Amino acid sequence: MCGITGYVGGKEALPILIEGLKNLEYRGYDSSGVCVVPAAGGTLEIRKEQGKIRCLEELMLKDPMPKAHIGIAHTRWATHGAPCRKNSHPHSNLDQTIAVVHNGIIENYQTLKAALIRKGYKFLSETDTEVIVHLISEYFEGDIVQAVQRAIQDLEGAFAIGVVSSDDPATLVAARVGSPLIVGIGKGENFIASDVPAIIRHTRKVIYLKDKEIAVLRRDGVEVMTFAGKKVKYKIDHVTFQMEAAQKQGYPHFMLKEIHEQPDVLAKMLKLRLKAGRVTLEGLGLSDAALKNISRIKVVACGTAYHAGLVGRYIIEELAGVPVDVDVSSEFRYRTLLVDKKTLVVAVSQSGETADTLAAIREARAKGAKVVSICNVIGSSLARESDGVLYTHAGPEIGVASTKAYTAQLFMFYIFALKLAEVHGGLAPKACLQLIKDLVEIPALYRKILKGLGKITSMAKDFSHFGCFLYLGRNINYPSALEGALKLKEISYIPAEGYAAGEMKHGPIALIDEYRAVVCIAPQSDVYEKMISNIQEILSRKGKVIAIATEGDQVISSHATHVITIPRTHKLLTPLLAALPLQFLAYAIAVNRGCDVDQPRNLAKSVTVE
Ligand code: AGP
Numbered sequence: 001m002c003g004i005t006g007y008v009g010g011k012e013a014l015p016i017l018i019e020g021l022k023n024l025e026y027r028g029y030d031s032s033g034v035c036v037v038p039a040a041g042g043t044l045e046i047r048k049e050q051g052k053i054r055c056l057e058e059l060m061l062k063d064p065m066p067k068a069h070i071g072i073a074h075t076r077w078a079t080h081g082a083p084c085r086k087n088s089h090p091h092s093n094l095d096q097t098i099a100v101v102h103n104g105i106i107e108n109y110q111t112l113k114a115a116l117i118r119k120g121y122k123f124l125s126e127t128d129t130e131v132i133v134h135l136i137s138e139y140f141e142g143d144i145v146q147a148v149q150r151a152i153q154d155l156e157g158a159f160a161i162g163v164v165s166s167d168d169p170a171t172l173v174a175a176r177v178g179s180p181l182i183v184g185i186g187k188g189e190n191f192i193a194s195d196v197p198a199i200i201r202h203t204r205k206v207i208y209l210k211d212k213e214i215a216v217l218r219r220d221g222v223e224v225m226t227f228a229g230k231k232v233k234y235k236i237d238h239v240t241f242q243m244e245a246a247q248k249q250g251y252p253h254f255m256l257k258e259i260h261e262q263p264d265v266l267a268k269m270l271k272l273r274l275k276a277g278r279v280t281l282e283g284l285g286l287s288d289a290a291l292k293n294i295s296r297i298k299v300v301a302c303g304t305a306y307h308a309g310l311v312g313r314y315i316i317e318e319l320a321g322v323p324v325d326v327d328v329s330s331e332f333r334y335r336t337l338l339v340d341k342k343t344l345v346v347a348v349s350q351s352g353e354t355a356d357t358l359a360a361i362r363e364a365r366a367k368g369a370k371v372v373s374i375c376n377v378i379g380s381s382l383a384r385e386s387d388g389v390l391y392t393h394a395g396p397e398i399g400v401a402s403t404k405a406y407t408a409q410l411f412m413f414y415i416f417a418l419k420l421a422e423v424h425g426g427l428a429p430k431a432c433l434q435l436i437k438d439l440v441e442i443p444a445l446y447r448k449i450l451k452g453l454g455k456i457t458s459m460a461k462d463f464s465h466f467g468c469f470l471y472l473g474r475n476i477n478y479p480s481a482l483e484g485a486l487k488l489k490e491i492s493y494i495p496a497e498g499y500a501a502g503e504m505k506h507g508p509i510a511l512i513d514e515y516r517a518v519v520c521i522a523p524q525s526d527v528y529e530k531m532i533s534n535i536q537e538i539l540s541r542k543g544k545v546i547a548i549a550t551e552g553d554q555v556i557s558s559h560a561t562h563v564i565t566i567p568r569t570h571k572l573l574t575p576l577l578a579a580l581p582l583q584f585l586a587y588a589i590a591v592n593r594g595c596d597v598d599q600p601r602n603l604a605k606s607v608t609v610e
Helices: 013-022 053-062 109-118 130-139 144-153 254-260 262-273 288-292 303-320 355-366 381-385 404-424 429-451 453-463 475-492 501-506 528-539 571-592
Strands: 003-009 031-038 045-050 068-076 098-106 157-165 172-177 182-185 189-193 205-208 213-218 221-226 296-301 324-328 343-349 370-375 388-391 469-473 496-500 517-521 544-550 562-566
Touching: 003 013, 003 098, 003 157, 003 172, 003 213, 013 031, 013 053, 013 068, 013 189, 031 053, 031 098, 031 157, 045 053, 068 098, 068 157, 098 130, 109 130, 130 144, 130 157, 144 157, 144 172, 144 213, 172 189, 182 221, 189 213, 254 262, 254 571, 262 404, 262 429, 288 404, 296 303, 296 355, 303 324, 303 343, 303 404, 303 475, 303 571, 343 355, 355 370, 355 381, 370 381, 370 404, 381 388, 388 404, 404 429, 404 571, 429 453, 429 571, 453 544, 453 562, 453 571, 469 475, 469 501, 475 496, 475 517, 475 571, 496 501, 501 528, 517 528, 517 571, 528 544, 544 571, 562 571
Parallel strands: 296 324, 296 343, 343 370, 370 388, 469 496, 469 517, 517 544, 544 562
Antiparallel strands: 003 068, 003 189, 031 045, 031 068, 098 157, 157 172, 172 213, 182 189, 182 205, 213 221
């Protein structure tokens, strides 16, 4: 996924564009670039550089940009073409009179590129994006809006684009299908951006462009139309997002800040979702009768959100007795979908912009299924395309590795399952009340865990040099093992595999020797003894064990080389508690290894391309 910003107004464009990019860097940071239409006229001025945005700033110190009041900028997560200067955006036509920034994938770019080359166009990059600017150039007959309108008709795939032209220095054109793009409405100035943090310092008035819409921005106003050119009456939303929430506030990394925010996030969710001991699912979009009519639930998600869905399955089946399937979105969307009006699809996504999850729900809805999304970004594409949305209100999650969003998603599954239990008559009311009582204690238990993280910091030193990790869990903590492994691998680059502990003897045990670290999630539960057996099997083969155990467990320390304890809680709530030490262990090891914790290599915060 990439970050796009654009500006047209009375101020100097460059600082606004660069500041906006920096607030979008979590979306992709392979390379970046900026294009302005010089106030003094002449062709476009473009600067672009491989690496983080600071590399672009260093370049512009040596090769300054001219004064300008309109421009576009981009920070890239490479899809087509290596992360290097020539593949960076903006891309321009050869006489540098038109430039484009793009987020998405043009599926038919090879065909378009071949046709344009036959017409004599020269391509300088390996990107799909470059076909867009040459197409616009091909159709340009003096009106940049018309040229964009015609060019996008030829494009297949997902795109959010910003376009400027030196022939029309007062106009910034934007268009989207499948990738997010917002328009910021200012006083005598207007903006485009991939996401709110880029423009929030300048305006809280935004238009969430819909698919197949074009926006034409000038200093004194904005017009929106369909791709066919039909004017659209747009709605201006007021954004409540708080910028300081997207700052580190003294923490060394966003990830550490977001780990520490989890008690407050859950306390806030308890306030929002529990009224007088009863769950409320404002935003669900389904009546109790409609919920009662649901005979099967299918959860679709990617990555960490998928792991939350796996925990959700245990919770819903245990509390409400409704069968649940869980699929990664990229598989769900290509399967023969057995969904009908009695199927509820629950899409889980922090960003609400994950391409595969969006595609999955579109398929499901086309087959008649109802879709409810558990989402963290207000107004995201997923939220707007679902029948109902349960916002997690976890605040902006900037660290690429998902932490507070994950535990907020888990929490939402508990609340949703309690509601289903009420409607479907699952778990006895008394048992539900006990679970709610234990749920209310979680923020305090989180604070207790966070106070004891120092022990994990020193433990991480013993394990930072290991070349491979195995994470084992059973039952409701099998997904915790998957999530713990994902956290470690994505920020420390150490190969780590999550496994159902019962599967150890079916293969993975071959990995065990004195060079292997095994994290065993073994809180007090019905499968505790089984976990102890797994730990013994590992130790007998000289494996090194880090056990996540329940406070007061006297047995485990005679088995595991290192023990991290979590407070005692309801057996169904242990994934909520186990998540924190697993997150912090990954964080501490990655920091020890000098990794870029917030912006790990090759990753982006949300994968808005397939
Ligand atoms: C999690 O740490 C990763 N950053 C990644 O797996 C993420 O969970 C996945 O890409 C899904 O993102 P979403 O929740 O925004 O859909």
